[in-house]
Amino acid sequence: MESRLLRAFVHTARSSSFSEAAAMLNVTQPALTKQIQQLETLVGSPLFRRGRHGSELTAVGMTLLADAQEIVDLTARFRQRASRIAAGEEGYLSVGFGLSSISVAPRAVARFRAKSPAVSVRLEDMSSLVQLERVGSGHLDVGFTRLPVPGGLRSMTVLSDRLAVATPREWEAPRDGSAIGAWWAQHPLVRLSTARGPGLSAQISQYLSGIDAQPVVTQEADDLQTVLALVSAGIGIAIVPLSATNIAPPRVDMTPLSGRDASWEVGAVWLPGNETPVVRSFLAELAEPGAARKDTGQA
Incomplete structure (x- = not known):
């Protein structure tokens, strides 16, 4: 059952008329009527009783309204969260750092957390060698290591x-x-x-x-x-x-x-195939003036 049909049902039930609901949904009244009819066919029973003075919910419509409202609200929350995740504003990020990056990695993570508080960040202290192994295997999203890095990884210089x-x-x-x-x-x-x-x-x-x-x-x-x-x-x-x-x-x-x-130079290192929206958002933050200097990676 399409969520747009349930949304049409809820807005029509909460409005004083089909025309008002159509305006709220930004569709024509005939298009809204067709959607309601499609939903009634799927339900197997009329949802509205139509008359000269407008329409009102039938007993079946009144019974189903609360469930329909819950599904519409849940769908809206899902879309909003999916949009935040796609924009890199929510999700998970694992970051590694070592002695060579102790002055930059924690500050970079702090800046990112301030801008994206809904992202859960795990910051781990480990050697450059271990970071490169974990980034290469996909178990670490971003590492801060000595440069250069092995082929297959990308890197962005962040400090000398x-x-x-x-x-x-x-x-x-x-x-x-x-x-x-x-x-x-x-x-x-x-x-x-x-x-x-x-x-x-x-x-x-x-x-x-x-x-x-x-x-x-x-x-x-x-x-x-x-x-x-x-x-x-x-x-x-x-x-x-x-x-x-x-x-x-x-x-x-x-x-x-x-x-x-x-x-020597220190850079942020990541695996191209592991560029999630959160990783891309974090790298974009690093690339801002004063945070990183140049991309030295290999595809």
């Missing part, structure tokens, strides 16, 4: 970051030059565990190899906050993303490092 050396405030910071390798050898290194930050560990190893430096590792930690806390306590120095300045204790100085191996 670089390595920085974190030192206790009273310690001398390194300076580029011929003696930089010796400086590293004279200062114990507090390091983030490779398992916690494989991408960052590889970047640090590449940088140190490039400047021929071999610092002595004095302690490892499983999170960046602990690494910086150990630096603040004077245990040693640490190589961390410059974006970690936002979470560094007051007694820690951050000195940016230079060179080709000291910088």
